[in-house]
Amino acid sequence: MVGLIIPLLLIAFCGYIIWRAGDTFLEGSNYIGRNLRDGVKGATINAVASSMPELFIALFFLFFLKDVSGFSGGVGTSFGSVLFNSLIIPSVAIIGVLSKTKKLSVDVSKKIIIRDGSWLLLVEIVIIYFIQQGQITWFESIILLLIYVLYVFYLFKTMKGGHQINYEEPFTEKEKVSILSAFIVFDLKRLLIGNKKLNSTRAWIVFTTSSLVIGFVCYFLVLACEWLGSESYNVPFIGEFNGLNIPILFIAIIFAAIGSSFPDTIISYKDAQGGNYDDAVSNAYGSNIFNLCVALGLPLFFFTTIYGPIILDENVIGLITNLSIWFVGLTILSIVFYTRKGGVNKYQAYSMISLYFVFVFYILYKAYLN
Secondary structure, rough: OHHHHHHHHHHHHHHHHHHHHHHHHHHHHHHOOOOEEEOOOHHHHHHHHHOOOHHHHHHHHHHHHHHHHHHHHHHHHHHHHHHHHHHHHHHHHHHHHHOOOOOOOEOOOOOHHHHHHHHHHHHHHHHHHHHOOOOOOOHHHHHHHHHHHHHHHHHHHHHHOOOEEOOOOOOOOOOOHHHHHHHHHHOOOHHOOOOOOOOOHHHHHHHHHHHHHHHHHHHHHHHHHHHHHHOOEOOOEEEOOOOOOOOHHHHHHHHHHHHOOHHHHHHHHHHHHOOOHHHHHHHHHHHHHHHHHOOOHHHHHHHHHHOOEEOOOHHHHHHHHHHHHHHHHHHHHHHHHHOOOOEEEHHHHHHHHHHHHHHHHHHHHHHHOO
């Protein structure tokens, strides 16, 4: 039991630090990318800010575990985040809005959902096709990166009707806090620049520092997932413990994905609370596209350029192919839910959350059988 508690506590701690550092990263990136149009901001600036953990996690999985195991961890994290982002994040944001207002439902832009959902489905199908070929090279990673470039280009060419979102100092409701208080809650922005307001220089400072903190913490998140999935593992200065002895793919789909998705949840929740429903949802879908194209594609490019192609064994190909029905099916279902006539009500939001937990139980069942 202790062997399971240690990595789970480490994953929870890493998730908290990622959340707090992600808040600071978002503040810096929001200032740097201020005054973008609605919908575009959520699918680009917010999506990149909230998806930095997935990029670092995929990078560490590949270079820490190497080859097939590392690829499984990176893919598992990316696809697990896709489902968490599609099913949990918009639903939590919607429930938060409905619980504080007299609204019976929340309307989001069908155009944005269909736009981002279609691109997401395209990327999912492309990655599943690549995996079924049994080999991942630098060429496949370049294709993923090019798809994201085309997606961003398409956004800026088609979102001409949105209104400008003027930058406002985030978290203005906070009173001035001491360095000690900021340290206790890990308020990274306050630790870096105190109670001063952001300007261009300070925004770049918090942007850069918070990204380095996220990267550092993601190493330990990957390490905790590796411990949890191992038959046995050794903790320095403490001793040897037993893990679950299951493939890293299953661990990454649930634990690494949830641990890395805290920033996405907080960002979308705050956007929805401020009335920016389009950004709240487009952030989730834009994050998914970034996760699969860049957060997975960029580490794959570096790894395959240095070490050569990743040859996938039949077991990994079979596992991911079987799970692809869930990935594609639940993505389509989420698009249908969020584009329903009359908006999304609380019961429909709870239904989406329930579907995610059904998926989690299925993953645990498959891991047990394996």
